[in-house]
Structure formats: C-alpha cells, structure tokens
Amino acid sequence: MEIVRTQVLNATTADGQAILRVVFCGQGGECVTVDMADADGSEELALNRARAILVQTATFGFALNEYDANSNGNFDEVAVTSVSDSSGDVYVFDYRDGDASLRIPPSRMPSFEAAKCEAIRCAVDLLVDLQPGTDDLTGWLVRLSDERGELLYTVNVHEAETARKAAK
Numbered sequence: 001m002e003i004v005r006t007q008v009l010n011a012t013t014a015d016g017q018a019i020l021r022v023v024f025c026g027q028g029g030e031c032v033t034v035d036m037a038d039a040d041g042s043e044e045l046a047l048n049r050a051r052a053i054l055v056q057t058a059t060f061g062f063a064l065n066e067y068d069a070n071s072n073g074n075f076d077e078v079a080v081t082s083v084s085d086s087s088g089d090v091y092v093f094d095y096r097d098g099d100a101s102l103r104i105p106p107s108r109m110p111s112f113e114a115a116k117c118e119a120i121r122c123a124v125d126l127l128v129d130l131q132p133g134t135d136d137l138t139g140w141l142v143r144l145s146d147e148r149g150e151l152l153y154t155v156n157v158h159e160a161e162t163a164r165k166a167a168k
Helices: 043-060 066-070 112-129 157-167
Strands: 003-012 018-026 031-037 089-097 100-103 107-109 140-146 151-156
Touching: 003 043, 018 043, 031 043, 043 107, 089 112, 107 112, 112 140, 112 151, 112 157, 140 157, 151 157
Parallel strands: none
Antiparallel strands: 003 018, 018 031, 089 100, 089 107, 089 140, 140 151
C-alpha cells in the first residue's frame, strides 16, 4: 500500500481510556489504523511509534493461537506506552524471532525506565506466543540499546515469565 495521507487523532476506547489513533490511508481508499495508549508526544513521535507497531505486527505473523484467531480486535487491555517530544532519549528494540532477531525503528522514550518497562511488556507478549516443546524457552526475548547501538538492558525468558505472573 502506498501511503498518501496520515492522520493522528485523539480517541477513547469503549471503556473510556484515552488513546492515540494513527490512520494510514493509501491509494484506492484502503486505510490501516493503529490505536496506542495515550502518548503525550508530538505527531511525528506518534507516527514513528505506529510505524514500529505495524512492523512488529507484520513480522510476527497472524493468529498464532486460537484466542488470536477468534479475536475481534477488542483487546483485554490497552498497554501504556509513553513517548515524549524533545526531552526523551532514543532507544532501539530487538525482538527474538525464532533463531534470528528483529530490530524495529528507533523509538523516543521519556526515560530509560519507560523504555525498560516497554521492553518487559513486549517480552511478556512474545512469551505468550512461545510453544513448549517447539520453541526455545531460554535466553533473551527483547534487547534494548541506545541509538549508538550500546546494549543497555536484556529481558530473558525467566524475567518475562516473572513479570507475566506478577501482572495476573
């Protein structure tokens, strides 16, 4: 799809949570919408984050389990992901994808702590998709680096499992 127009809108979920909606419109009238937890940042940061989400979605595939296959798009919760305009730092996330890794475009986050929380949240999401007996249930799931490529933090399977249990 060749994108001819984008929109960044403030919206709310059915349960009243504030979200940011980014709409990518292409030739022929097709549109893709990305809803994100309210990101208090510039339009450019919202667009960059939405692009990163689309890359993650496209790369990791579709309907890895029955729940995803039957989902109507109303997810159980909206994860909070904060971005800032000029005061945050740029972070790069690498996601384990089988025996390889996937690096998404850099994201500006308000602090290292916010980037670390995002890495843990994403690792928990990846953990859910791992299949016991098929996938390697050890090692790293998400690596966080600064914009120069220096590794700052790694979330391994054990830490993701601990975070998943704590969230229940």
